[in-house]
Amino acid sequence: MRIVRVSLPVPLPQLFDYTSEDATEGDIGRCIRVPFGRGEKSGVIVAIADDSAIDPARLKAVRHIQREVAPLPRDWLELVAFVARYYHAPPGEVIALALPPGLRRADAVSDRESDPLLDVGDVGRAALAAPRRPSRALALLRDLVALGVVRHSVARALPSGDALADALRRGWIVPVRRANPADAAGELPQLTAEQGAAIDAVLAAGPGFVPWLLQGVTGSGKTEVYLRLAARTLEAGCQVLMLVPEIALTPQLEARVAGRFPSATVISLHSGLAAGARSRGFVQALEGRADIVLGTRLAVFAALPRLGLILVDEEHDASYKQQEGVRYSARDVAVWRARQRDVPILLGSATPSLESWQHVRAGRYRGLRLSARAVASTLPAVRRIDTRRVRLDEGLSPALQAAIGERLARGEQSLVFINRRGYAPVLSCPSCGWVSQCPHCSANLVVHLADRRLRCHHCGCDSAIPRVCPVCGNQDIQPFGRGTQRVEARLVELFPGARVLRVDRDSARTRKQWEAMLATIAAGEADILVGTQMMAKGHDFPQLTLVGVVGADASLHAADFRAPERLFQQLMQVGGRAGRAHLPGEVLIQTEYPEHPLYRCLVRHDFDAFAARALDERRQAGFPPFTHQAMLRADAPALDDAMKFLAHARRLAQDSAPEGVQVFDVVPMRMTRLARRERAQLLVEAGERARLQEFVGRWIGVLRAQRLTRELRWQLDVDPLDV
Ligand SMILES: Nc1ncnc2c1ncn2[C@@H]1O[C@H](COP(=O)(O)OP(=O)(O)OP(=O)(O)O)[C@@H](O)[C@H]1O
Ligand SMILES: [Zn+2]
Numbered sequence: 001m002r003i004v005r006v007s008l009p010v011p012l013p014q015l016f017d018y019t020s021e022d023a024t025e026g027d028i029g030r031c032i033r034v035p036f037g038r039g040e041k042s043g044v045i046v047a048i049a050d051d052s053a054i055d056p057a058r059l060k061a062v063r064h065i066q067r068e069v070a071p072l073p074r075d076w077l078e079l080v081a082f083v084a085r086y087y088h089a090p091p092g093e094v095i096a097l098a099l100p101p102g103l104r105r106a107d108a109v110s111d112r113e114s115d116p117l118l119d120v121g122d123v124g125r126a127a128l129a130a131p132r133r134p135s136r137a138l139a140l141l142r143d144l145v146a147l148g149v150v151r152h153s154v155a156r157a158l159p160s161g162d163a164l165a166d167a168l169r170r171g172w173i174v175p176v177r178r179a180n181p182a183d184a185a186g187e188l189p190q191l192t193a194e195q196g197a198a199i200d201a202v203l204a205a206g207p208g209f210v211p212w213l214l215q216g217v218t219g220s221g222k223t224e225v226y227l228r229l230a231a232r233t234l235e236a237g238c239q240v241l242m243l244v245p246e247i248a249l250t251p252q253l254e255a256r257v258a259g260r261f262p263s264a265t266v267i268s269l270h271s272g273l274a275a276g277a278r279s280r281g282f283v284q285a286l287e288g289r290a291d292i293v294l295g296t297r298l299a300v301f302a303a304l305p306r307l308g309l310i311l312v313d314e315e316h317d318a319s320y321k322q323q324e325g326v327r328y329s330a331r332d333v334a335v336w337r338a339r340q341r342d343v344p345i346l347l348g349s350a351t352p353s354l355e356s357w358q359h360v361r362a363g364r365y366r367g368l369r370l371s372a373r374a375v376a377s378t379l380p381a382v383r384r385i386d387t388r389r390v391r392l393d394e395g396l397s398p399a400l401q402a403a404i405g406e407r408l409a410r411g412e413q414s415l416v417f418i419n420r421r422g423y424a425p426v427l428s429c430p431s432c433g434w435v436s437q438c439p440h441c442s443a444n445l446v447v448h449l450a451d452r453r454l455r456c457h458h459c460g461c462d463s464a465i466p467r468v469c470p471v472c473g474n475q476d477i478q479p480f481g482r483g484t485q486r487v488e489a490r491l492v493e494l495f496p497g498a499r500v501l502r503v504d505r506d507s508a509r510t511r512k513q514w515e516a517m518l519a520t521i522a523a524g525e526a527d528i529l530v531g532t533q534m535m536a537k538g539h540d541f542p543q544l545t546l547v548g549v550v551g552a553d554a555s556l557h558a559a560d561f562r563a564p565e566r567l568f569q570q571l572m573q574v575g576g577r578a579g580r581a582h583l584p585g586e587v588l589i590q591t592e593y594p595e596h597p598l599y600r601c602l603v604r605h606d607f608d609a610f611a612a613r614a615l616d617e618r619r620q621a622g623f624p625p626f627t628h629q630a631m632l633r634a635d636a637p638a639l640d641d642a643m644k645f646l647a648h649a650r651r652l653a654q655d656s657a658p659e660g661v662q663v664f665d666v667v668p669m670r671m672t673r674l675a676r677r678e679r680a681q682l683l684v685e686a687g688e689r690a691r692l693q694e695f696v697g698r699w700i701g702v703l704r705a706q707r708l709t710r711e712l713r714w715q716l717d718v719d720p721l722d723v
Helices: 072-086 091-098 122-129 136-147 154-156 161-169 193-205 223-237 251-260 274-286 299-301 332-342 354-361 398-410 484-494 511-522 563-575 598-604 607-621 639-656 689-704
Strands: 002-007 016-020 029-037 039-049 117-120 172-175 211-216 237-242 268-269 294-295 305-311 345-349 366-370 381-386 415-419 425-429 444-449 454-457 462-463 477-482 500-503 528-531 546-551 586-592 626-636 661-674 677-686 713-718
Touching: 002 091, 016 029, 029 425, 039 072, 039 091, 039 444, 072 091, 072 136, 072 299, 117 122, 117 136, 117 154, 117 528, 122 136, 136 154, 136 161, 136 172, 154 689, 193 211, 193 223, 193 366, 211 223, 211 332, 211 607, 223 251, 223 305, 223 639, 237 332, 237 398, 251 294, 268 299, 274 661, 294 299, 294 500, 294 713, 299 332, 305 415, 305 425, 305 598, 381 598, 398 415, 398 546, 398 586, 425 444, 444 639, 484 500, 484 528, 500 511, 500 713, 511 528, 563 586, 563 598, 563 713, 586 598, 598 607, 626 639, 626 689, 639 677, 639 689, 639 713, 661 689, 689 713
Parallel strands: 211 345, 211 366, 237 294, 237 305, 268 294, 305 345, 381 586, 415 528, 415 546, 500 528, 546 586
Antiparallel strands: 002 016, 002 039, 029 039, 117 172, 425 477, 444 454, 454 462, 626 677, 626 713, 661 677
């Protein structure tokens, strides 16, 4: 009989011992189900031993060891252990996060569902040639003719993918053996000189660990660089891990990657997948059968025995940082992993995080540049519109209106960017001063005129729009400020002939809706887009030539020290959607502060000047990346309880903080109340990461042993993004 040592998803750092009749060393890394308390838990075997600190007679026997799939390899267990150590999280919780739930439960993984290659058959080609009523199946055929041979999953993910079963039944689309001949190098675009140089540099550095930062202006063709490097990695028989900020926002990338490597097994991993699909993808990666793993932050935990390259697209994106539970940064974990596995990693962005940019300056990362666009001859012209001198019509300046009018006349597309959804951010009563506040949060309820609701964007609660002021009965209550719906409504009035399309989380609620919208825009079936940051990322619409920015000033004076960085990134990204193909682009920024240095850098497309300046300010103020931070947050129904706990934690910290570790004051969070809980925070900071880590490790150990008042919760956030 052997002792099986198991990591379980419980908020305790220790391992748990069980007995097993038949376990061997070969079971290390396997998923397992064991009795726990009165129920059952699932976890991962991390060691096999012959004795236990606990009397073997008192140990329970394991219930089930999953042996149908390969065990998680040692490097994966090390990865999980590193994340647990660095983010001070219980290892079992990291495992719970890293493994697809089905796999962790040691469920049988419904096996090897094939994902065959498909092509348009002769019957399908005949159908396309014959005059027919338009249908979804025909639309799908047309897409597939353009794409060539693709996998079933790729065809399914296309906008008209729901017609796939129909097209297969009719014999229009047929399974084929051979991969896409378009795979041949002849069909690929000719690389620009800069793309070629970047690729050569990475290849010349060899297969070992090198962290690269690919800083390429918007539309410079970073994706092409990723794809070429991926191709070389596949040729070498290795796997590629490609991280993207939000897979729901990048169905085109999925199709593009799969289309480029039709004979490769490309799997995507993200939280939106059904449990079975996620387990299956994970196992395909783990067993080395997947060649490319494309996914959101959690894909950084895919087990990859043949890993040869890691790509992180839009590396600056805040969504790489998990904001609940184990607060890891997938980008940072990816860099650690590349080092662990001794493979190159390429971080790409037009607007890198200041952390990564500073790493290049300090010589820790190697920099690669794409300074020109791949197709368009120039970057868009950026102009500031001084809104102090003009009358705005629902936020729209005459200059912006005129520019939209010109685009309409030329049959081009415009985008009005306003990063606030809903009709208006608040409803208020001019007579008594009442404002629509969320009963559960320190936030206002947003007016949604489309479905006549007041809605909290933080806790999601909603109610009907009142007819009269609930306090004084005034009938004339008014929406104050503006969001996408209001701008959309005004644009419809101003440009009666135009097709106005609003793109935000309300209009694109499901992935299908979102893909349909992207298809509408790509097909030129919309003239004026009104969008939030959903429209800012990665899109490539050749007809889009004008971007108007409304209401950006609001973020100019935000309290968070990262606010300027975020604003600059967002504006440069959204502006970068204009004029990406053969038509010249223009960006109009409405502002009351046209001379603000941030806007001045933006007009010159000068990310480096902005970054250098922002980093100087941070150095002087002692902010990251020149210091390292950890944030302890607590929340409870009453603010006092949260504050008291943190004050206690602060005393404990002060008792044990070594030289060089600074413990700040306990303060309520900026948005104090969220979903009926009051929140406060305590920041600790140090010049050296190792010193901070060592201190926090001890401190957290002490905190875990504290008795808590009822309903109090606390979490630690290492390298917090919001301070
Ligand atoms: N060498 C090339 N020749 C011709 N077209 C290219 C080449 N490289 C890229 N492209 C095209 O240029 C356009 C922009 O490329 P891509 O979307 O990869 O830019 P990007 O650098 O990712 O920009 P962003 O940061 O704005 O998302 C795409 O339509 C792409 O197909
Ligand atoms: Zn709320």
